[in-house]
Amino acid sequence: MKRLFVGLTLLLMAFLSTLDQFDRLHALAARVGVQRWMTELVLAALVVALFVRASELNRRLLFPRRGLKLLLAGIVVYAVGVGVATGALVGATGMVSPADLGALASLPTVAAKLTPWPLFLVADVLLVIGVFRALTNLVPPDEFAEDF
């Protein structure tokens, strides 16, 4: 359920990032020091929490769960993308000496060459498929109403 929550939040953030109509709001928030992604994250998390509560998603997910591996892969790729975009990944690999990395000695140079957008795109694809698989694997509303 946590993976599905995170996946839904990240996808909703991607959706919100495409809305030009909120540009003025973001510009106003930026004056106070609030960045665009912060507003989108808070808004997305709130909406997803309301959706999960209203649809009783955690009680309706069928076994065996579907899409969870894809969701995990998407979240990991997204995290790597964030690490690349913020420079944290290059910083982290730079802190370790190449001798300690052993077979992964080329990791810092690879990390420096990575660009975040392809990673975000791959993460988006994985999250979309994972969320779709999870949301189409629920107890039907009629059966759920009969049982509870």
Added chain:
Amino acid sequence: MRKTVVLLGLAVLLSLLFPVRILLLQGGVDPLSLQLHGIDLAALCAIAAVIPAMALGRHGQLAQRVPRWNLWLALLAPCTLLFLLLHVGWSVDFAMNYLQEALGPGGSLPLRVSPGALVSGVELAARLGVLVTMVGVLVTLQAVPEDEPPPARRRRRRK
């Protein structure tokens, strides 16, 4: 009809989940230059997303599981249609001309809004409508999905 609505709705939703415009800007391509016979980038993305939507719909067995009548389904159709129409040149021109007359002095709509702002607001409503109603359709699918076929096993070679 229901299947087509769900397919188109899913395609539009998929196109809205990918920030294509930002990706193009990052790649140095002007999104406004990408138009085909008056169809803008958003509509082109929705058309391109039909194939992945078909694949997902088949994977999720949506054709067999979509209910006959559903509030979400009834709302999905106008939202999808409105979104697509607001990204086609001739229909946007028609809407703008109508709104300029209706919102002007002596017009039939007593609103103090520019036609552009109103069209932008309606487009936002259509986007949000597609998101909410498509998720509503997915969450209210009727039957439990049938089990996936087990992965094909490789035949062992005889030694």
